[in-house]
Amino acid sequence: MIRYGTQVVPGLDGVVRHHASILRAAQLPGVVDIVPGYVSLVVHYDPRDTSFALLRDRIPTLLALAPPTPAERPGQTVIIPVRYDGLDLEEVARATECSVAEVIDRHTAPEYQVALLGFVPGFAYLEPLDPRLVLPRRATPRSRVPAGSVAIAGAQTGVYPAETPGGWLILGTTSLALFDPYRQPPALLAVGDRVRFEAIGA
Amino acid sequence: MTVRIRSVSGLATIQDLGRVSQRSIGLPPAGALDQRSLRIANALVGNDPTAAGIEVTLGPIEIETSRPVVIAATGAIGEWRCGSESLPPATTVALAPGTPVRLTPGPQGRFCYLAVSGGLAVPELLGSRATYLPTGLGGWQGRGLRRDDVLPLGEASAPPPTGTAAKPLGGSVEEPIRITGAGHDQWFDGNAAAALTAAPYRLLPQSDRMGSRLAGPAVRASIRATLPSEGTCLGAIQIPDDGQPIVILHDGPTVGGYPKIGAVIGADLDRFAQQPLGGSIRFAWVSAASAERAARDAHTALDRLIRAISRPDSIGR
Numbered sequence: 001m002i003r004y005g006t007q008v009v010p011g012l013d014g015v016v017r018h019h020a021s022i023l024r025a026a027q028l029p030g031v032v033d034i035v036p037g038y039v040s041l042v043v044h045y046d047p048r049d050t051s052f053a054l055l056r057d058r059i060p061t062l063l064a065l066a067p068p069t070p071a072e073r074p075g076q077t078v079i080i081p082v083r084y085d086g087l088d089l090e091e092v093a094r095a096t097e098c099s100v101a102e103v104i105d106r107h108t109a110p111e112y113q114v115a116l117l118g119f120v121p122g123f124a125y126l127e128p129l130d131p132r133l134v135l136p137r138r139a140t141p142r143s144r145v146p147a148g149s150v151a152i153a154g155a156q157t158g159v160y161p162a163e164t165p166g167g168w169l170i171l172g173t174t175s176l177a178l179f180d181p182y183r184q185p186p187a188l189l190a191v192g193d194r195v196r197f198e199a200i201g202a
Numbered sequence: 203m204t205v206r207i208r209s210v211s212g213l214a215t216i217q218d219l220g221r222v223s224q225r226s227i228g229l230p231p232a233g234a235l236d237q238r239s240l241r242i243a244n245a246l247v248g249n250d251p252t253a254a255g256i257e258v259t260l261g262p263i264e265i266e267t268s269r270p271v272v273i274a275a276t277g278a279i280g281e282w283r284c285g286s287e288s289l290p291p292a293t294t295v296a297l298a299p300g301t302p303v304r305l306t307p308g309p310q311g312r313f314c315y316l317a318v319s320g321g322l323a324v325p326e327l328l329g330s331r332a333t334y335l336p337t338g339l340g341g342w343q344g345r346g347l348r349r350d351d352v353l354p355l356g357e358a359s360a361p362p363p364t365g366t367a368a369k370p371l372g373g374s375v376e377e378p379i380r381i382t383g384a385g386h387d388q389w390f391d392g393n394a395a396a397a398l399t400a401a402p403y404r405l406l407p408q409s410d411r412m413g414s415r416l417a418g419p420a421v422r423a424s425i426r427a428t429l430p431s432e433g434t435c436l437g438a439i440q441i442p443d444d445g446q447p448i449v450i451l452h453d454g455p456t457v458g459g460y461p462k463i464g465a466v467i468g469a470d471l472d473r474f475a476q477q478p479l480g481g482s483i484r485f486a487w488v489s490a491a492s493a494e495r496a497a498r499d500a501h502t503a504l505d506r507l508i509r510a511i512s513r514p515d516s517i518g519r
Binding site: 020048121162 | 222223224225226227228229327328334336337338339340384385429430431432433434435455456457458468490491493494497498501
């Protein structure tokens with residue numbers, strides 16, 4: 001694991017993504033998977049084909065030789081249409097002392113960045129959320145959150161790709177498939193993509 | 203050319219060695235929790251190491267096939283029988299069409315594996331036939347097997363002769379599970395590291411294919427359990443605020459925000475997964491270098507065992 005810090009810092013995610021793409025392109029023998037986090041990069045390797053000591057030597061050299069973070073932003077912009085009819089929408093409005101319309105405005109306004117994927121396949125952690133909407137998770141998670149639920153938790157927002165248990169606050173629903181194993185690529189969003197939510201009629 | 207499920211009373215899933223390179227889209231490896239046992243079962247029926255078999259836990263499964271096959275059961279077997287006849291474990295057995303065989307996991311572990319010559323020919327999904335239960339992907343319709351499921355069988359190649367037996371791999375269940383650092387040393391002091399090895403942990407029954415939950419001496423991290431999410435690995439030992447460790451297994455999340463005090467080393471993961479529910483587990487720290495050495499040694503030992511199964515007389519196989 002390469003650690004860049006212990007707290008989320010603006011701009012750091014770009015460096016992590018850039019390093020992830022350099023290491024992917026390098027195709028180091030024995031490296032089987034590369035997973036960017038908010039402030040870290042995890043390199044999975046097979047000890048039959050390489051070693052921690054070897055990678056600890058090679059990787060910093062590779063990253064030092066690589067060009068600096070590119071100026072133009074990689075990735076695509078994805079528009080996600082949302083019906084804002086979520087179970088927690090009114091609760092969020094109450095807790096943030098906003099009207100429902102204002103919650104929707106504040107959620108649709110930003111261009112979000114895909115910081116990382118995880119939790120379940122295709123689940124993208126999007127940030128930054130409007131500070132006014134930052135709320136804790138539900139005290140008791142729901143045992144079933146339907147696929148397509150658009151939700152918030154802490155400073156993050158995201159869309160549930162499949163029905164799973166979940167503690168995020170649900171604002172609405174999209175009919176876009178965030179994950180389809182028969183599609184290439186299976187995940188709609190990749191780290192580095194940008195996302196906008198667009199309110200559609202209920 | 204099918205396998206029919208006559209009954210299942212626990213959890214039976216189709217598994218192979220899993221997906222290795224899909225973590226960056228959030229898809230964990232899935233696959234057999236005791237990879238060695240599945241590989242041995244596949245070798246005993248002449249299958250490729252990557253063939254899919256059935257992982258059985260928490261209760262028996264009974265199956266029959268539509269054509270003559272050879273079949274083998276490995277792992278933590280309680281009972282393995284054909285009608286009233288007991289079958290030898292980890293041995294190539296011939297099975298006539300329509301004859302029911304029944305495999306029951308035993309209390310000495312958690313998972314049994316059943317391999318059938320030809321392998322279960324369910325469609326591959328993202329490079330594997332493994333079942334990923336949390337969102338229902340892969341395997342047979344993304345779920346555990348049920349009575350009357352009829353599964354396709356692949357083409358068999360020449361299997362070892364009936365009666366071929368796998369030698370035991372050695373290594374005792376009671377030996378401590380070896381663990382190594384996971385890059386989070388800054389959040390754990392020596393007391394925390396010592397707590398983990400001071401006394402045994404009990405494996406809680408809530409443990410599943412996603413992770414093993416342990417109860418024992420509380421391990422304290424110097425921060426709250428909300429790090430910016432980062433990649434996890436198989437065997438990672440997460441420490442939530444209550445100090446009771448959770449070990450990530452094959453269906454577990456690919457990222458997480460809990461501090462990780464260490465990780466079960468690759469060479470001991472199969473043995474860790476087989477620790478009985480409710481049983482006690484001891485940990486022992488080892489260096490990263492010795493973890494790597496142990497992984498290479500374990501692979502070498504397994505490869506040797508499998509070569510011995512696959513007809514030592516036919517060179518080049």
